[in-house]
Amino acid sequence: MRFLSSRRRHPAAKVLLLVAALFVMGAFYSVVAPASQSAADTGTSQQVAEGKALFQVGCASCHGLNGEGQGGDAAEGLGPSLVGVGAASVDFQVGTGRMPMARPAQQAPQKESVYTDEEVAALAAYVASLGPGPEIPSEQDYTPAGISEEDLAKGGELFRANCSACHNFAGAGGALPNGKYAPSxxxxxDKHIxxxxxTGPQQMPVFSDNVITPEDKRAIIGYLSELHEQPEQGGHSLGGIGPVSEGLWTFVIGLGGLIAFSVWIAAKGARAR
Ligand code: HEC
Ligand code: HEC
Incomplete structure (x- = not known):
């Protein structure tokens, strides 16, 4: 104490005090400031390196050693360039088991995913490092929990306007030209929806945030989970494929019945004469 107070007026004291204050501020800031940067940054360099190693074993044969692509014809099994497709595309494709594609086909089918969650994250981080693209959404982006009735109704409208042409009114899926299909x-x-x-896989268009806002995407997801929780409304669903089967049913049973009836009347009429 005596030591400090005797040197209080030393010319260096002010400087030292300033340095000490700065140090305390710095330490305080590093504790208090949110670790936003490192958390937002999806790919740590270690993850990217791991992803690259996995990629070279499992994906490079079709997508090229550096993800540059080989033409991208699914029927020939040549993968497209992955530069700029983003982490979300990898998470979707690998998470739904579409990738790695097992063999050339019109369209990569869904199957059990062959990678663990950490491996998918590493692959996604690697592909995201190739070029900027859509990020993997966070849970609050896609979870429809607590969504209002009004939003659900809006989700239904948006679904019928934007999705039902390919995926059917009930989301049951449907066929597309050239042996392709929109799945059920x-x-x-929710995350994959x-x-x-x-990301707009295959024939599906990309619905960017300008076209369908993040809240509206959540409304669509809410509508779909509500729809799929509902029990069947009774009656025969006729395969749930909509106007085609319903029209056929009307045609065969309705018109067929009328024809049979008129034939029967005509036969009776002839006998009566
Ligand atoms: C047998 C070849 C093959 C293998 C192996 C393969 N892919 Fe693919 N990949 C394709 C083809 C073909 C497409 C185009 C898909 C389509 O048209 O359905 C594609 C599409 C993709 C897409 C979508 C690109 C876009 O435009 O959104 C991603 C992401 C992807 N692959 C990642 C991977 C990853 C990661 C692996 C390794 C785990 C992998 N693929 C392994 C052939 C392959
Ligand atoms: C032009 C037709 C088309 C439209 C419109 C369309 N989709 Fe798709 N969708 C597809 C096709 C084709 C696939 C399959 C892609 C593949 O297998 O690579 C698909 C796949 C999906 C999948 C993945 C399903 C699975 O089994 O993994 C979801 C989820 C999806 N679509 C939701 C939507 C939503 C929500 C909308 C409306 C906002 C929409 N789609 C609009 C054609 C379409």
Whole structure:
């Protein structure tokens, strides 16, 4: 104490005090400031390196050693360039088991995912490092929990306007030209629905945030989970494929019945004469 107070007026004291104050501020800031940077940054360099190693084993044969692509014809099994497709696309494609594609086909089918969650994250981080693209959404982006009735109704409207042409009114899926199909949306996770909208796999268009805002995406997801929780409304669903089967049913039973009836009347009429 004596030591300090005797040197209080030393010319260096002010400087030292300033340095000490700065140091305390710095330490305080590093504790208090949110670790936003490192958390937002999806790919740590270690993850990217791991992803690259996995990529070279499992994906490079079709997508090229550096993800540059080989033409991208699914029927020939040549993968497209992955530069700029983003982490969301990898999370969707690998998470739904579409990738790695097992063999050339018109369209990569869904199957059990062969990678662990950490491996998918590493692959996604690696592909995201190739070029900027849509990020993997966070849970609050896609979870429809607590969504209002009004939003659900809006989600239904948006679904019918933007999605039902391919995926059917009930989300049961449907065929597309050239042996391709829009899959059924039953049992697809909320996250994968969100990712499908932002990445537009295959024939599906990309629904960017200007076209369908993040809140509206959540409304669509809420509508789909509500729809798929509902029990069947009774009656025969006729395969749930909409106007085609319903029209056929009317045609065969309705018109067929009328024809049979008129034939029967004509036969009776002839006998009566
Ligand atoms: C047998 C070849 C093959 C293998 C192996 C393969 N892919 Fe693909 N990949 C394709 C083809 C073909 C497409 C185009 C898909 C389509 O048209 O359905 C594609 C599409 C993708 C897409 C979507 C690109 C876009 O435009 O959104 C991603 C992401 C992807 N692959 C990642 C991977 C990853 C990661 C692996 C390794 C785990 C992998 N692929 C392994 C052939 C392959
Ligand atoms: C032009 C037709 C088309 C439209 C419109 C369309 N989709 Fe798709 N969708 C597809 C096709 C084709 C696939 C399959 C892609 C593949 O297998 O690579 C698909 C896949 C999906 C998947 C993945 C399903 C799974 O089994 O993993 C989801 C989820 C999805 N679509 C949701 C939507 C939503 C929500 C909308 C409306 C906002 C929409 N789609 C609009 C054609 C379409």
């Amino acid at each position: 949306l039953y049992g697809v996770s 969100y990712e499908a909208m932002v």
